[in-house]
Amino acid sequence: MKAFSYVDAANEKDALASLGTERNQVLAIGGGMDLLGMMKDYLVQPVRLVNVKRLDATIARTPDGGLRIGSAVRLIDLIEHADARRMYPALVELAEQVGTPQIRNAGTVGGNLNQRPRCWYFRNEEFHCLKKGGATCFSVNGENQFHAIFGEGPCHIVHPSNLAVACLAYGATFRLAGPSGAREVEAEQYFQMPDHNLYAENVLQPNELLTHVTLPAPMAGLKSAAYEVRFKQAHDWPLAFATAALVMEGQTVKSARIVMGAVAPVPWRANEAERALAGKTLSEETAGRAALAAVQGAQPMSRNAYKVRVARTAVTRAILKAGGMKVV
Amino acid sequence: MAPKDETRSELDERSGVSRRFFLKTVGAGGVAASVIDGLQEALPHAQEAGTAAAPAAIGPGPVPITLNVNGQRLSLKVEPRTTLLDALRNHAGQTGNKRVCDRGSCGACTMIIDGRTRYACSTLAIEAQGHDIRSIEGLAKGTVLHPVQQAFAEADGMMCGFCTPGFVMSAVALLEKNPHPTVEEAKRALDGNICRCGTYVRVLEAALKTKGVARG
Numbered sequence: 001m002k003a004f005s006y007v008d009a010a011n012e013k014d015a016l017a018s019l020g021t022e023r024n025q026v027l028a029i030g031g032g033m034d035l036l037g038m039m040k041d042y043l044v045q046p047v048r049l050v051n052v053k054r055l056d057a058t059i060a061r062t063p064d065g066g067l068r069i070g071s072a073v074r075l076i077d078l079i080e081h082a083d084a085r086r087m088y089p090a091l092v093e094l095a096e097q098v099g100t101p102q103i104r105n106a107g108t109v110g111g112n113l114n115q116r117p118r119c120w121y122f123r124n125e126e127f128h129c130l131k132k133g134g135a136t137c138f139s140v141n142g143e144n145q146f147h148a149i150f151g152e153g154p155c156h157i158v159h160p161s162n163l164a165v166a167c168l169a170y171g172a173t174f175r176l177a178g179p180s181g182a183r184e185v186e187a188e189q190y191f192q193m194p195d196h197n198l199y200a201e202n203v204l205q206p207n208e209l210l211t212h213v214t215l216p217a218p219m220a221g222l223k224s225a226a227y228e229v230r231f232k233q234a235h236d237w238p239l240a241f242a243t244a245a246l247v248m249e250g251q252t253v254k255s256a257r258i259v260m261g262a263v264a265p266v267p268w269r270a271n272e273a274e275r276a277l278a279g280k281t282l283s284e285e286t287a288g289r290a291a292l293a294a295v296q297g298a299q300p301m302s303r304n305a306y307k308v309r310v311a312r313t314a315v316t317r318a319i320l321k322a323g324g325m326k327v328v
Numbered sequence: 329m330a331p332k333d334e335t336r337s338e339l340d341e342r343s344g345v346s347r348r349f350f351l352k353t354v355g356a357g358g359v360a361a362s363v364i365d366g367l368q369e370a371l372p373h374a375q376e377a378g379t380a381a382a383p384a385a386i387g388p389g390p391v392p393i394t395l396n397v398n399g400q401r402l403s404l405k406v407e408p409r410t411t412l413l414d415a416l417r418n419h420a421g422q423t424g425n426k427r428v429c430d431r432g433s434c435g436a437c438t439m440i441i442d443g444r445t446r447y448a449c450s451t452l453a454i455e456a457q458g459h460d461i462r463s464i465e466g467l468a469k470g471t472v473l474h475p476v477q478q479a480f481a482e483a484d485g486m487m488c489g490f491c492t493p494g495f496v497m498s499a500v501a502l503l504e505k506n507p508h509p510t511v512e513e514a515k516r517a518l519d520g521n522i523c524r525c526g527t528y529v530r531v532l533e534a535a536l537k538t539k540g541v542a543r544g
Contacts, residue, residue: 003388006408006454010383017382029452036411036450037431048385049408051455076444100520101498103432105444106451234519235433 001039007050018050019207028052030108034115041125065217071110071210087218090226090243091166110210117157130155144301150264155194158262165261169243175212191266221248225321229310238262240311242318253277263311270294282323291315398466408454413437415453424464425493435521438494439463445501464493476500476538485534487525495521495531503541
């Protein structure tokens with residue numbers, strides 16, 4: 001990788017003072033699991049890295065009974081946090097599925113949310129793709145078996161973060177700190193489609209830091225779960241997955257939030273599935289109908305039509321798992 | 329195109345003076361260091377001005393660091409971009425842990441930092457300061473193998489052996505926390521390591537048959 005200078009920021013103020021306004025020139029390093037790989041492949045060549053591991057790395061109760069997670073919290077610490085697991089099981093289960101033990105021991109919550117896409121054209125130094133300022137999305141006429149089945153392009157990545165999907169399902173907000181103060185952004189508003197922002201996957205500016213994820217207190221009757229469909233159990237990303245957060249009254253679903261992952265350039269909220277489920281008695285049939293509604297608008301590419309079925313299965317099983325029912 | 333990193337030359341091991349011999353005898357010493365020091369002088373400092381309030385940046389040239397490796401203090405001079413793995417292999421002559429994929433994918437570089445397994449190829453040396461680092465070199469006591477190493481030998485848990493140091497470190501980290509893992513627990517703990525020869529069955533057998541692992 002290209003040589004760079006290094007700032008070991010003691011706190012948020014120091015870290016912010018070290019950032020710049022030009023994209024990819026000064027970058028924050030958390031666990032470095034994604035960033036160092038990008039740098040070794042010359043996909044980004046920052047002149048300076050700013051260590052943000054000394055920023056808030058705690059998981060704290062909020063006054064309203066939710067949790068506030070510092071971006072510097074490592075995945076392993078989230079996984080081992082008893083309150084987080086009890087309150088937001090889908091989030092913790094997804095964290096457990098990330099990469100490998102070594103990656104979970106180093107990787108941070110902020111890093112997971114802000115990691116760059118795994119599209120093999122984007123990751124290959126030799127392909128000057130749309131996202132890297134080129135003129136072509138090579139996936140359109142290329143090897144697109146793991147690409148998006150939702151969205152109009154022009155870039156067809158799937159968002160790589162699985163925590164992001166749970167954050168949407170639980171209605172999390174992100175705190176973004178910048179030179180002129182901090183702002184709170186809903187997880188759903190944080191991630192951006194490529195037709196809005198081709199060169200980044202979210203609204204974070206080069207001189208800002210994502211410092212905290214705040215999860216609201218679980219509503220009474222909240223039952224949630226995640227279900228991933230994977231080709232490999234480790235060292236890989238899911239083919240498609242889903243998180244279901246259901247507010248239940250007995251066996252009746254009062255309201256639901258269903259979010260799919262690895263199917264679109266952002267975590268993909270399935271509003272149709274949520275509507276299909278609301279007011280219904282939870283069963284294999286109602287879950288299946290909601291899942292069918294979830295993939296209704298899918299527009300698969302030449303080699304990924306199979307993902308529609310996979311996503312549908314993931315949604316069905318996430319709903320059943322959330323409701324405490326047998327997952328077939 | 330930007331120059332590729334320093335250790336591409338690892339691929340080049342021919343007859344005569346071997347790369348390892350050369351690095352061990354010269355690389356860590358004065359010659360390389362003084363050349364790099366010279367380069368550092370020539371680097372422009374303008375980009376490092378930053379804002380007045382910004383804390384000081386170090387590098388991009390070599391900076392002094394102190395690592396705590398296998399209970400010993402190690403003082404080195406490396407660039408901020410140098411990984412923990414390269415720092416130990418190329419600057420301290422500790423070539424036990426291997427550099428294979430260099431992307432945090434294969435696990436051959438696995439070390440234990442503060443009790444947890446980490447990819448040393450994807451950890452900056454500068455960021456490993458102040459932490460308790462354990463590499464494969466720290467396991468054997470003289471000629472007496474660590475119980476995990478002994479179990480690997482007895483179970484024949486290796487073929488070409490290149491992945492072995494990483495697997496051993498992952499097994500050590502597991503067994504120090506959980507001396508009697510189930511098969512599933514052991515598999516999961518070894519998830520981050522790959523053996524391209526495919527001797528997973530024997531590796532798992534070694535991890536499961538190891539007795540008497542305690543941090544010592």
